Amino acid sequence: MPRIEGKPLGKMIIFSIFWWLTGSPFVALIIILLLLYVLDLRFVRLLPDITKPYRRWRRLSLLKNQIRLNPHDTSAKLEAARLLMEKRQYADALSYLEGITTVMQDSPEYVCDKGICYLKLGRMEEGQQLIEQALKANPRVKYGEPYLRLAEAYSKQQQLEKALASLEELAMMNMSSCEVYFKLGDMYTELHQKEKAKQAYREAVEVYRGLPSYKRRQERRWALMAWIKSKL
Numbered sequence: 725m726p727r728i729e730g731k732p733l734g735k736m737i738i739f740s741i742f743w744w745l746t747g748s749p750f751v752a753l754i755i756i757l758l759l760l761y762v763l764d765l766r767f768v769r770l771l772p773d774i775t776k777p778y779r780r781w782r783r784l785s786l787l788k789n790q791i792r793l794n795p796h797d798t799s800a801k802l803e804a805a806r807l808l809m810e811k812r813q814y815a816d817a818l819s820y821l822e823g824i825t826t827v828m829q830d831s832p833e834y835v836c837d838k839g840i841c842y843l844k845l846g847r848m849e850e851g852q853q854l855i856e857q858a859l860k861a862n863p864r865v866k867y868g869e870p871y872l873r874l875a876e877a878y879s880k881q882q883q884l885e886k887a888l889a890s891l892e893e894l895a896m897m898n899m900s901s902c903e904v905y906f907k908l909g910d911m912y913t914e915l916h917q918k919e920k921a922k923q924a925y926r927e928a929v930e931v932y933r934g935l936p937s938y939k940r941r942q943e944r945r946w947a948l949m950a951w952i953k954s955k956l
Contacts, residue, residue: 767944787807791804802834814845821834825838832862835855836854839853839854839870840855840869863897868894868908872890872904872908876911879915884915887915891920895924900931901931902943903943905931906925909928909953925950929950932947
């Protein structure tokens with residue numbers, strides 16, 4: 725007789741219970757998928773948070789109202805710009821950033837954000853200058869993200885040597901971000917550097933193992949995806 729595994733049997737029992745309770749296999753399946761999604765958000769974070777766009781939109785609306793009431797609110801403009809960058813609305817983000825240059829020009833994080841917007845808008849020379857300025861003030865600004873953004877921009881323009889140089893600078897940093905190592909691996913993959921890509925994915929997993937428990941929840945998704953790609 726064929727051997728029945730415990731886990732599939734358990735899943736069938738759970739499905740059967742929900743089917744019996746709801747009277748519909750489709751409703752039962754939807755409930756199970758929702759439960760799996762909630763568990764993923766709580767413990768694994770492999771799936772995207774479908775509520776994030778709404779929360780970001782709501783926060784952005786509040787910030788815009790706040791800025792209308794107080795046009796000199798620097799922190800509100802900076803947060804609004806970063807939310808717009810998440811939405812890839814770089815021109816709108818840049819307009820907020822340029823409005824607080826006088827106050828924030830000495831902040832490496834601010835300078836880096838502005839440089840990234842320039843890069844995304846195709847203003848390579850200006851973007852590169854600002855990012856280099858930010859890195860000179862703080863080589864670890866934004867956990868190595870500036871190097872990734874430079875590499876992406878150079879790659880799109882087929883300047884592969886410059887893209888690889890940016891990645892090499894990033895690889896020499898002692899980072900504690902699984903996300904950065906994962907994205908580093910993806911960039912190496914795009915540039916057909918397969919061994920370096922696998923090494924970056926393995927580094928992401930190693931970094932995750934050394935993180936404190938409170939930090940692991942934030943980085944778990946990146947570490948898991950890196951582990952999967954390192955095995956391909």
